[in-house]
Amino acid sequence: MRRFFLLLLLFSLNISIAANTIVAVVNEDVITLDSIEWQLSFANSYDEKIDIVSRQIDLLLQLNAVNELSIEPENNEINGALTQLAQNNNYSISKLKSHPQFILLVEQIIETLSVIKLEQFITKDFKPELSENEILQKCRNEKPTRIKQIKIAQIIVSEILDSSSSKSEQKNAVVGFLEKLSKHISKGASFEAIAKLHSQHPSYYNGGLSEWLFVNTPNIEIIDSLQDGKVSKIYETGGGWAIAIKVDERNIDPDIETCKEQIKSQKSQKYYLEWLKELRESAYIEIYTDKL
Structure with a gap:
């Protein structure tokens, strides 16, 4: 044929x-x-x-x-x-x-x-696995450094009113809305559930959870200082206005992390x-x- x-x-x-x-x-x-x-x-x-x-x-x-x-x-x-x-x-x-x-x-x-x-x-959907032995062999660092990273969850809202509203009106409406959400969370409501319902950022689907972030910007530094479960003050982001909580933290060697990402990339390319x-x-x- x-x-x-x-x-x-x-x-x-x-x-x-x-x-x-x-x-x-x-x-x-x-x-x-x-x-x-x-x-x-x-x-x-x-x-x-x-x-x-x-x-x-x-x-x-x-x-x-x-x-x-x-x-x-x-x-x-x-x-x-x-x-x-x-x-x-x-x-x-x-x-x-x-x-x-x-x-x-x-x-x-x-x-x-x-x-x-x-x-x-x-x-x-390919998740390459790295063994400890593989990391030791390929990512050896004679002078390791430790840098802090944190994971945060955010609720980001860019607009509440229609497009005919002024920027200041839009901001006031969004800030007021986030203040209400913050109060609900402070009283015990699930941050994850509210993020899935109200966040207008693509991360809404997993409760607003971020990747690991370096503590190197004013907003991230403020969030890093929060106590467990404490909601941040409202802050402006590139996508609107937001509230956040600190979810996790770790200390990593950036050179080793870069090496690990390179190995994962090579395995993904091979796949x-x-x-x-x-x-x-x-x-x-x-x-x-x-x-x-």
Whole structure:
């Protein structure tokens, strides 16, 4: 059936594609010589050409997976990447858009973001484990330092009134609302339950719980000084206004923690590459080596 489909595909290609040399077939898609001509221009050997085709096959499989999973990059993500690219090259956005290769740049950004999002999606539930022996062998630190970190839970509210309200009206309404919530919590109500009901920050789903935070900002320093179960005063954040409680604390060696994160990242990448290998093994792939 695959062979029949391949023949049907080759005969049904339109003239513009048929005029180009097909170097590989990947499921229902084709890779043409023209599409990888630029990469091939840097190849110094036949093996390097095969490697380029192989990478293009992997890219095509990943982009198709992104499409099937409906996790394509959002416009704000693409625009953010373009803004960062412009800043890195001391360009204005308008100057970047006038670049003769702008469309190609956008395509490359979309491809890169797509692969990143796919890897994040595939590895989101992968929790790499580190043994004590592994940490001792790979993360040895002759001069350890200890730095304090804390976990906090926050209820963050950005707006209560409609968008026609002034900033001061909005602030007063939010502050008044948070004061009421704070009183309920002080009387014994569950911070976690109230956060899940009223927090407007994405962390609401787990009761407003944060990751481990360094005690290096005025707000975090104040929260660190709170007694167990004590609710903070209302403070302003980037996402609105908030109240918080201190949940936990620890002292860590930042160098060792960085090392541990690097090991976890390597394991996650290995997990993803194994997934990609299985994806490739399950695909129909034919490479026309004589066309290279």
